[in-house]
Amino acid sequence: MTISLRKARTIIRKTLEKGRGMELKPLSVVVLDAGGHVIAFEREDGAAPGRFAIAQGKAYGSVMLGMAGTAQMQRAEAQAYFMAAVNGVYGGQVVPVPGGILLRDRKGAVIGAVGVTGDTSDNDAVAGMTGVEGAGLTGEA
Amino acid sequence: MTISLRKARTIIRKTLEKGRGMELKPLSVVVLDAGGHVIAFEREDGAAPGRFAIAQGKAYGSVMLGMAGTAQMQRAEAQAYFMAAVNGVYGGQVVPVPGGILLRDRKGAVIGAVGVTGDTSDNDAVAGMTGVEGAGLTGEA
Amino acid sequence: MTISLRKARTIIRKTLEKGRGMELKPLSVVVLDAGGHVIAFEREDGAAPGRFAIAQGKAYGSVMLGMAGTAQMQRAEAQAYFMAAVNGVYGGQVVPVPGGILLRDRKGAVIGAVGVTGDTSDNDAVAGMTGVEGAGLTGEA
Amino acid sequence: MTISLRKARTIIRKTLEKGRGMELKPLSVVVLDAGGHVIAFEREDGAAPGRFAIAQGKAYGSVMLGMAGTAQMQRAEAQAYFMAAVNGVYGGQVVPVPGGILLRDRKGAVIGAVGVTGDTSDNDAVAGMTGVEGAGLTGEA
Numbered sequence: 001m002t003i004s005l006r007k008a009r010t011i012i013r014k015t016l017e018k019g020r021g022m023e024l025k026p027l028s029v030v031v032l033d034a035g036g037h038v039i040a041f042e043r044e045d046g047a048a049p050g051r052f053a054i055a056q057g058k059a060y061g062s063v064m065l066g067m068a069g070t071a072q073m074q075r076a077e078a079q080a081y082f083m084a085a086v087n088g089v090y091g092g093q094v095v096p097v098p099g100g101i102l103l104r105d106r107k108g109a110v111i112g113a114v115g116v117t118g119d120t121s122d123n124d125a126v127a128g129m130t131g132v133e134g135a136g137l138t139g140e141a
Numbered sequence: 142m143t144i145s146l147r148k149a150r151t152i153i154r155k156t157l158e159k160g161r162g163m164e165l166k167p168l169s170v171v172v173l174d175a176g177g178h179v180i181a182f183e184r185e186d187g188a189a190p191g192r193f194a195i196a197q198g199k200a201y202g203s204v205m206l207g208m209a210g211t212a213q214m215q216r217a218e219a220q221a222y223f224m225a226a227v228n229g230v231y232g233g234q235v236v237p238v239p240g241g242i243l244l245r246d247r248k249g250a251v252i253g254a255v256g257v258t259g260d261t262s263d264n265d266a267v268a269g270m271t272g273v274e275g276a277g278l279t280g281e282a
Numbered sequence: 283m284t285i286s287l288r289k290a291r292t293i294i295r296k297t298l299e300k301g302r303g304m305e306l307k308p309l310s311v312v313v314l315d316a317g318g319h320v321i322a323f324e325r326e327d328g329a330a331p332g333r334f335a336i337a338q339g340k341a342y343g344s345v346m347l348g349m350a351g352t353a354q355m356q357r358a359e360a361q362a363y364f365m366a367a368v369n370g371v372y373g374g375q376v377v378p379v380p381g382g383i384l385l386r387d388r389k390g391a392v393i394g395a396v397g398v399t400g401d402t403s404d405n406d407a408v409a410g411m412t413g414v415e416g417a418g419l420t421g422e423a
Numbered sequence: 424m425t426i427s428l429r430k431a432r433t434i435i436r437k438t439l440e441k442g443r444g445m446e447l448k449p450l451s452v453v454v455l456d457a458g459g460h461v462i463a464f465e466r467e468d469g470a471a472p473g474r475f476a477i478a479q480g481k482a483y484g485s486v487m488l489g490m491a492g493t494a495q496m497q498r499a500e501a502q503a504y505f506m507a508a509v510n511g512v513y514g515g516q517v518v519p520v521p522g523g524i525l526l527r528d529r530k531g532a533v534i535g536a537v538g539v540t541g542d543t544s545d546n547d548a549v550a551g552m553t554g555v556e557g558a559g560l561t562g563e564a
Contacts, residue, residue, distance in 0.1 A: 004186050035317010035472055037190035041182040045145050049178035064473025081499040081506055081519065088515030089476035091373065110471070189392070190317055191346025194371035217363040224363055233370030237363065286468050319472035323464040327427050331460035 001105040003033060003112045007135050008040040011114055015131030016044060019119070027118035027127060030055040034111050036063045044118070051117055057095030058124075059115030062102050064090055066110055068140045069100030069125065099124035101132055102140040114139070142246040144174060144253045148276050149181040152255055156272030157185060160260070168259035168268060171196040175252050177204045185259070192258055198236030199265075200256030203243050205231055207251055209281045210241030210266060240265035242273055243281040255280070283387040285315060285394045289417050290322040293396055297413030298326060301401070309400035309409060312337040316393050318345045326400070333399055339377030340406075341397030344384050346372055348392055350422045351382030351407065381406035383414055384422040396421070424528040426456060426535045430558050431463040434537055438554030439467060442542070450541035450550060453478040457534050459486045467541070474540055480518030481547075482538030485525050487513055489533055491563045492523030492548060522547030524555055525563040537562070 008031035019027040026044035028051035033039055036059075043051050062068050065086065067075070076083035076096045087094040098121040101114040116128035125141040132139035149172035160168040167185035169192035174180055177200075184192050203209050206227065208216070217224040217237045228235040239262040242255040257269035266282040273280035290313035301309040308326035310333035315321055318341075325333050344350050347368065349357070358365035358378045369376040380403040383396040398410035407423040414421035431454035442450040449467035451474035456462055459482075466474050485491050488509065490498070499506040499519045510517040521544040524537040539551035548564040555562035 002186075005183055009183075033190060033317065035190055035315065035319060037184075037317060038182060038193040039184050041179060042146055042150075043178075043180050045143075049174060049176050052179040064471060064476075066471030079520075081503045084503075084507055085480060085510055085518045085520075086477065088510045089480040089518060090473060091515065109469075187391075189346060189348030191372060194346075195368065198367060198371040221363045221366075225366055228367055228370045233373065236367045236371060238361075238367075284468075287465055291465075315472060317472055319466075320464060320475040321466050323461060324428060324432075325460075325462050327425075331456060331458050334461040 001111050003031060003039060003103065005039060007137070010135040011131040012040060012042050014134030015116055015127050016042065018127040018130035022123065022127065024119035024123050024127060027116060027124070028052065028055045029128065029131065030059050030115045032059045032063055032113045032115070034063065036060050047118055054095055054117040055115035057093050057115065058097065058100035058117060059113040061090065061094035061096055062100035062113040063110060066102070068102045069096065069098040069121070070141055072096035072100065073098060097121040098141060099128060101125065101128045103132060104138045104140060142252050144172060144180060144244065146180060148278070151276040152272040153181060153183050155275030156257055156268050157183070159268040159271035163264065163268065165260035165264050165268060168257060168265070169193065169196045170269065170272065171200050171256045173200045173204055173254045175204065177201050188259055195236055195258040196256035198234050198256070199238065199241035199258060200254040201231065202235030202237055203241035203254040204251060207243070209243045210237065210239040210262070211282055213237030213241065214239060238262040239282060240269060242266065242269045244273060245279045245281060283393050285313060285321060285385065287321060289419070292417040293413040294322060294324050296416030297398055297409050298324070300409040300412040304405060304409065306401035306405050306409060309398060309406070310334065310337045311410065311413065312341050312397045314341045314345055314395045314397070316345065318342050329400055336377055336399040337397035339375050339397065340379065340382035340399060341395040343372065343376035343378055344382035344395040345392060348384070350384045351378065351380040351403070352423055354378030354382065355380060379403040380423060381410060383407065383410045385414065386420045386422060424534050426454060426462060426526065428462060430560070433558040434554040435463060435465050437557030438539055438550050439465065441550040441553035445546065445550065447542035447546050447550060450539060450547070451475065451478045452551065452554070453482050453538045455482045455486055455536045455538070457486065459483050462535070470541055477518055477540040478538035480516050480538070481520065481523035481540060482536040484513065484517030484519055485523035486533060486536040489525070491525045492519065492521040492544070493564055495519030495523065496521060520544040521564060522551060524548065524551045526555060527561045527563060
């Protein structure tokens with residue numbers, strides 16, 4: 001199972017809607033495929049210019065490690081040098097905090113990841129999970 | 142004048158519509174702001190996974206140099222080592238061929254760029270210009 | 283459809299067998315998945331130490347661009363600065379010559395790539411295609 | 424003494440067998456030569472796509488420093504900035520945790536390294552040591 005552009009758009013739209021509903025700061029949302037490659041991205045007006053890289057880093061680390069943002073954060077807090085080293089091997093593209101959400105198919109296989117950034121990491125994750133579920137997919141934050 | 146997310150979405154949607162109308166291969170389209178930072182991106186189903194980097198490279202070179210894809214290509218053909226060097230100073234993020242389109246406001250100031258990739262460079266540029274004009278903006282391919 | 287480790291081993295084994303049969307220099311063979319990530323690699327005794335990067339570069343460019351080694355070479359010969367720029371956006375990981383082989387499923391979708399290096403590019407491609415076909419897959423060199 | 428491809432295959436096969444016997448998560452295993460260059464690699468079905476880089480980082484740091492994963496971890500815990508700096512000088516290719524195993528000849532000279540990743544670092548190391556010993560070599564985890 002792969003994530004279609006249509007599905008990716010739905011994830012982004014519903015994540016941004018949730019952000020508006022929660023009155024979060026402007027959000028940026030990326031959807032990556034199972035190989036960590038960008039399908040779609042949107043940055044809301046008013047967000048800082050560098051948000052693509054943060055969103056991408058949350059999602060990229062998730063899919064490459066098969067570990068969502070919350071689990072990455074726990075590992076980083078227990079063993080900071082390990083996540084620093086992992087970041088090195090992935091070319092500096094890993095941001096190990098909530099807001100990186102794994103997308104799984106019905107058998108549990110990872111089919112991609114979503115990265116959300118703009119508000120607190122926890123709020124980013126809540127908005128993103130709403131987007132994922134609104135698209136009828138299973139997410140792991 | 143800045144490019145809103147709404148405008149960026151319109152550029153992408155109309156570029157993709159034009160690509161379908163021309164029966165092009167699956168396209169990928171990025172919209173960057175005046176600082177060369179990503180506002181929005183979409184990759185159509187069936188496109189190769191690495192298309193974000195190509196689209197981004199076409200648009201990034203355009204905005205950073207203030208020179209659209211066609212002009213970059215002419216410079217590359219006349220003086221290949223110069224564009225190779227430019228690519229070096231911009232961290233390898235420049236793809237100097239048509240499909241990189243400058244966005245200008247009414248006074249001619251650069252307000253961002255669009256990058257289109259997937260078919261021939263010339264077709265990419267035609268689809269992208271349709272998207273830009275469909276959003277009521279002035280483009281330079 | 284994804285490439286199992288078992289399939290990847292078969293591709294490698296049959297590529298190396300063909301190389302022995304053709305009396306080629308020691309070969310190195312990599313199999314990448316649809317996202318450009320390594321599934322398996324082997325370097326024969328006597329091959330130069332840097333062969334992983336060449337094999338990977340042949341296969342990585344193929345899968346990221348959706349364009350096999352022969353087509354990449356033609357593009358590089360027609361427009362050298364374009365392939366140089368593409369190499370830049372992919373972090374220097376593209377080697378645009380024969381020996382990069384796309385793997386397609388029955389519907390034509392790219393499911394991965396093989397990279398072979400060690401002898402002439404053309405011989406590398408012949409050995410690799412034998413490996414791909416020996417594994418019951420469809421290749422494009 | 425150098426590690427033949429045949430030996431490398433045996434190390435990988437026996438490491439993966441041990442992983443299955445211990446019911447570990449899908450493993451990825453790399454074997455590097457005395458110069459830190461890849462001889463062979465395999466990633467089991469179901470492993471996350473980014474596992475090559477982690478396995479390679481465990482083994483590369485081991486052979487470049489002449490220090491196995493456990494010793495690297497101790498150094499990282501005592502002096503995190505030192506291992507971060509080491510990572511920098513080696514281009515981000517060092518993952519200083521168990522699962523990086525030095526291979527030594529009978530005189531104690533380093534002849535290569537193995538990197539194992541997929542389960543806990545300690546389990547990775549146990550499986551890898553079984554593979555090394557199963558190939559008749561002396562390992563240091």
